[in-house]
Amino acid sequence: MTSLRxxxxxxxxxxxxxxxxxxxxxxxxxxxxxxxxxxxxxHTSSSLxxxxxxxxxxxxxxxxxxxxxxxxxxxxxxxxxxIVFGEDVGFGGVFRCTMDLQTxxxxxxxxxxxxxxxxIAGFAIGAAVEGMKPIAEIQFADYxxxxxxxxxNEAAKFRYREGGTGxxxxxxxxxxxCGAVGHGALYHSQSPESLxxxxxxxxxxxxxxxxxxxxxxxxxxxxxxxxxxxxxxxILYRAAVExxxxxxYTIPLSKAEVIKPGNDLTIISYGQPLYLCxxxxxxxxxxxxGVNVELIDLRTIYPWDRQTVIDSVKKTGxxxxxxxxxxxxxxxxxxxxxIQESAFLRLEAPVKRVAGxxxxxxxxxEQFILPDVARIYDAIKQTLEY
Amino acid sequence: MSLKxxxxxGLRSQPVTTARIVPARRWSSSISQRxxxxxxxxxxxxxxxxxxxMAFLKxxxxxxxxxxxxxxxxxxxxxxxxxxxNVTNEEVLTWYKNMLSVSVMDVVMFEAQRQGxxxxxxxxxxxxxxxxxxxxxxxxxxxxxxxxxxxxxxxQRGFTLKNFMSQLFANANxxxxxRNMPVHYGQNYPRTHxxxxxxxxxxxxxxxxxxxxxxxxxQNPNRDPRIVACYFGEGAASEGDFHAALNIAxxxxxxxxxxxxxxGYAISTxxxxxxxxxxxxxxxxxxxxxxxxxxxxxxxxxxxxxxEARRLALSDGGRPVLIEAMSYRVSHHSTSDDSFAYRARVExxxxxxxxxxxxxLRKWLxxxxxWSEEQEKETRDEMRKAVLKEFGEAEQEKKPSLRxxxxxxYEEVTEEQREQMAELKRILxxxxxxxxxxxxxxxxxxxx
Numbered sequence: 130m131t132s133l134r135x136x137x138x139x140x141x142x143x144x145x146x147x148x149x150x151x152x153x154x155x156x157x158x159x160x161x162x163x164x165x166x167x168x169x170x171x172h173t174s175s176s177l178x179x180x181x182x183x184x185x186x187x188x189x190x191x192x193x194x195x196x197x198x199x200x201x202x203x204x205x206x207x208x209x210x211x212i213v214f215g216e217d218v219g220f221g222g223v224f225r226c227t228m229d230l231q232t233x234x235x236x237x238x239x240x241x242x243x244x245x246x247x248x249i250a251g252f253a254i255g256a257a258v259e260g261m262k263p264i265a266e267i268q269f270a271d272y273x274x275x276x277x278x279x280x281x282n283e284a285a286k287f288r289y290r291e292g293g294t295g296x297x298x299x300x301x302x303x304x305x306x307c308g309a310v311g312h313g314a315l316y317h318s319q320s321p322e323s324l325x326x327x328x329x330x331x332x333x334x335x336x337x338x339x340x341x342x343x344x345x346x347x348x349x350x351x352x353x354x355x356x357x358x359x360x361x362x363x364i365l366y367r368a369a370v371e372x373x374x375x376x377x378y379t380i381p382l383s384k385a386e387v388i389k390p391g392n393d394l395t396i397i398s399y400g401q402p403l404y405l406c407x408x409x410x411x412x413x414x415x416x417x418x419g420v421n422v423e424l425i426d427l428r429t430i431y432p433w434d435r436q437t438v439i440d441s442v443k444k445t446g447x448x449x450x451x452x453x454x455x456x457x458x459x460x461x462x463x464x465x466x467x468i469q470e471s472a473f474l475r476l477e478a479p480v481k482r483v484a485g486x487x488x489x490x491x492x493x494x495e496q497f498i499l500p501d502v503a504r505i506y507d508a509i510k511q512t513l514e515y
Numbered sequence: 516m517s518l519k520x521x522x523x524x525g526l527r528s529q530p531v532t533t534a535r536i537v538p539a540r541r542w543s544s545s546i547s548q549r550x551x552x553x554x555x556x557x558x559x560x561x562x563x564x565x566x567x568x569m570a571f572l573k574x575x576x577x578x579x580x581x582x583x584x585x586x587x588x589x590x591x592x593x594x595x596x597x598x599x600x601n602v603t604n605e606e607v608l609t610w611y612k613n614m615l616s617v618s619v620m621d622v623v624m625f626e627a628q629r630q631g632x633x634x635x636x637x638x639x640x641x642x643x644x645x646x647x648x649x650x651x652x653x654x655x656x657x658x659x660x661x662x663x664x665x666x667x668x669x670x671q672r673g674f675t676l677k678n679f680m681s682q683l684f685a686n687a688n689x690x691x692x693x694r695n696m697p698v699h700y701g702q703n704y705p706r707t708h709x710x711x712x713x714x715x716x717x718x719x720x721x722x723x724x725x726x727x728x729x730x731x732x733x734q735n736p737n738r739d740p741r742i743v744a745c746y747f748g749e750g751a752a753s754e755g756d757f758h759a760a761l762n763i764a765x766x767x768x769x770x771x772x773x774x775x776x777x778x779g780y781a782i783s784t785x786x787x788x789x790x791x792x793x794x795x796x797x798x799x800x801x802x803x804x805x806x807x808x809x810x811x812x813x814x815x816x817x818x819x820x821x822x823e824a825r826r827l828a829l830s831d832g833g834r835p836v837l838i839e840a841m842s843y844r845v846s847h848h849s850t851s852d853d854s855f856a857y858r859a860r861v862e863x864x865x866x867x868x869x870x871x872x873x874x875x876l877r878k879w880l881x882x883x884x885x886w887s888e889e890q891e892k893e894t895r896d897e898m899r900k901a902v903l904k905e906f907g908e909a910e911q912e913k914k915p916s917l918r919x920x921x922x923x924x925y926e927e928v929t930e931e932q933r934e935q936m937a938e939l940k941r942i943l944x945x946x947x948x949x950x951x952x953x954x955x956x957x958x959x960x961x962x963x
Binding site for chain 2: 153154155156157158159216217219220221223240241243244245246247248271272274275312313314315316317456457486487488489491492493494496497498501502503504507
């Protein structure tokens with residue numbers, strides 16, 4: 130919606146007051162994420178090799194919104210069936226993801242819509258079922274709910290309902306910025322992936338970094354014929370910078386990635402909390418020499434890569450699931466339950482969940498409600514010492 | 516929504532009792548087509564003449580709905596033959612000071628945000644006439660649902676500078692318990708519901724609230740009947756909730772006045788890309804709602820239209836009214852926006868210079884001989900000092916207690932939440948260096 134629709138520049142540019150308090154000066158764990166050194170990001174172009182990225186590709190340092198922009202530009206160039214639209218998309222979008230695209234590809238294919246999420250989603254579904262590749266932007270995940278009927282009852286059920294006609298809403302991608310930034314309060318912080326992951330028929334994706342985002346977004350548009358809800362952690366739009374291949378490439382959906390191997394404990398997460406997990410793992414491994422923690426990025430939240438997770442937990446015997454949104458009926462519940470069903474006899478400790486508490490993201494309390502490095506650190510120690 | 520197949524076919528979980536089966540009768544609204552009739556007698560359009568001429572109604576052929584104004588941009592009454600606006604000098608001066616106060620606060624707080632002392636702010640520059648002028652026509656018992664650019668409504672309804680600042684700094688005196696982003700004000704009485712960021716959600720709520728007031732006032736004829744006033748922007752009027760609200764308010768004859776602030780922009784999207792057709796006002800007519808368009812820079816026009824709208828809303832058992840108040844968003848959308856990325860600076864400067872509700876009312880007051888350059892300067896200085904004083908005090912005030920992170924989700928904290936509070940407390944105690952609890956009232960004991 131809407132909304133205050135607000136916040137764009139302040140996220141990274143304007144000086145800002147953190148309502149839930151600056152980090153304590155004595156803090157050793159809850160420090161601001163250092164995106165310049167985190168092992169989650171590719172800080173050199175050479176580290177892109179030995180991965181899923183195309184071999185020998187040229188690359189460029191991009192932040193997350195620039196990588197999304199690059200993916201959209203690639204998609205618009207690759208197929209004239211691709212159209213990009215949403216509120217304020219014409220001038221580049223409030224987070225700058227569609228910058229310059231209208232100038233390059235014209236206002237027939239890149240355009241502003243009126244302020245109506247249900248209209249945007251329904252319009253996108255209609256275009257998809259008639260053969261286009263619509264990429265619809267919802268300005269904030271917090272404002273997707275008027276579109277819930279269209280997404281849940283229409284996009285997700287289209288193929289099933291049409292059956293033998295073969296008509297489906299594949300090619301549809303609904304992008305939305307999600308997640309907390311420290312001052313978004315009730316309506317600029319939410320991360321509603323579990324609501325969509327409950328709906329068979331939708332693919333729900335959340336990238337952790339610029340290079341991941343480009344490959345996963347292009348995969349969503351071109352490699353899968355299912356509607357995709359593509360959630361972009363907005364705190365990373367400017368903060369996360371890494372080398373991103375210039376050319377077209379895809380990263381498979383429904384495939385998790387072990388981003389740090391280890392033998393003693395498995396942490397399963399996705400999106401921004403991966404950076405917190407990484408910091409907590411470093412601290413634990415420093416404090417407890419010999420301990421080695423495995424970190425898995427789910428990447429696609431549904432349908433999810435159960436095998437990679439189960440294989441890992443069978444190896445380590447211990448698991449923690451970390452996500453930002455509320456713990457109650459969240460992704461962690463599904464993952465933990467699947468682990469105990471499939472790896473029960475290998476478990477050395479209960480599967481722990483570190484997630485947002487069962488409340489709303491009140492402005493003054495965000496840092497206490499959402500998972501932080503200290504809580505993840507504590508969970509790792511408790512699980513190892515169980 | 517859907518076809519509602521289940522309920523229509525009687526496939527309910529409860530058995531249908533014979534008592535529910537009503538004997539066949541002719542409903543008063545039932546209509547049949549008589550042979551030879553010259554007009555439509557279908558139930559969906561009962562006063563339409565048949566015609567042999569096929570002609571599509573073209574929106575572009577219809578004259579634009581006129582814009583009501585009382586005073587011109589030099590502060591003079593346009594129609595000298597009508598009586599002067601029916602307000603005392605004292606009242607007009609109060610309006611002016613309220614408009615000015617909001618404007619002074621906007622300048623200070625916008626700057627404070629730029630200095631990093633506030634995470635976010637939204638000014639209402641250019642729309643003070645709409646908010647103050649309309650709120651002045653309400654009684655304290657009327658109920659308001661607003662969007663987020665209606666500081667003038669709060670000001671006119673008695674919200675104090677301390678109230679504004681407590682909310683903006685999310686401190687322990689904030690009625691929102693420090694939970695909401697800045698400018699999401701709220702007060703219990705005169706009831707002005709706490710602002711919710713999602714757009715247009717308040718509009719159907721306003722219809723329902725008006726229906727509640729109508730029933731309660733029918734049940735208690737001793738009290739003065741009340742209305743609901745509902746504010747929103749022209750961008751929000753694109754949401755489904757807007758259309759749902761007008762339709763349901765019309766069918767249930769709800770005493771609600773919808774006030775659309777049409778300021779030309781929804782963040783970057785100009786009205787040309789927001790809608791085609793004659794603004795928001797033309798939609799009111801489509802829903803069978805009494806509608807007027809007013810000049811939002813003319814506080815008298817806004818106030819007169821709102822007074823009459825309130826009277827209409829309470830007449831004949833209640834009905835909704837739509838006011839479209841025209842203005843120009845001279846500000847950026849919010850402190851997060853740089854509007855010169857999508858509109859020319861000169862366009863904005865032009866509007867600021869050409870017309871502005873505060874300057875126009877000031878000219879009127881000066882023309883009446885009840886305001887002067889010195890009073891203006893003195894008042895502005897006093898207001899600025901008052902804003903800065905409350906600003907300083909609110910900034911120093913403690914934040915609410917940590918327990919308020921969990922309270923009010925349910926009427927009572929749940930068993931699961933109590934366990935989470937205990938776990939959070941354990942973490943805070945185990946890792947004291949990782950958290951700064953000093954700004955919070957009661958510190959760690961807030962979680963007891």
